Amino acid sequence: MSFLQQEFCDRPAHPPIGGAPVSLAEATAASPTGQPQQWCTIGPGIWELFLNGIATSDNKAVLQWYEPNTTSVDPHAIITHTYIKEVYFVQGGLADVTIGRGWGLGSYAYRLPGMKHGPYKASPEG
Template sequence: MKSEHEFFAINQVPWTEAGPGITQRLLSNDPEDGTLTRLARWAPGTQTTDEVIRHEYFEEVYLLEGSITDLTLGQTFTVGYYAARRPGMPHGPYRTDDGCTMLEIHHHG
């Protein structure tokens, strides 16, 4: 079951490595099924693999800072953009030239 928290200052949660060029503040999660809410921060120049991304969970993403480019669509998204993706929905690959921070919510089940 996803962890439960009353209001708290998220700056109490450290940034940890989440992949090449990506750090995260893990706000709530279920280690058994991977459900999570996090802030993901991409360093300038970070890019996913060259392949389209698909995953087994429902994902919501809200861009808080910076910008990110979908290389398949050739479109750049900036602060205030939101995505909701069903399991298996193709998206990306992505690159950020100036870096970005996103709120991500992954739902399983």
């Protein structure tokens, strides 16, 4: 798999709160690389900016942004993955509803394949 060199010094601006949804297909359609180059919606009030890897696979690097007070797709659904997931918070925070614990600015989390987590609720800052 080839990776693209992509760098930025400032955090990319997130979409406006309540912005019109943008599908992965829409974000990819206008891209000369065949990879999305704008924020996509992955659930109501949840956005993802593709950074590198393969956008349609689990092998990718992304930024996610939850609009303020957004709860992940199903507020009762436990989440698991078949891949390792690493999370670093650069703004606001999330609370894991199931375990009753939250993380904020500067926090780091590591999830092994199959580890149960979520659902999440975003902080008032997003």
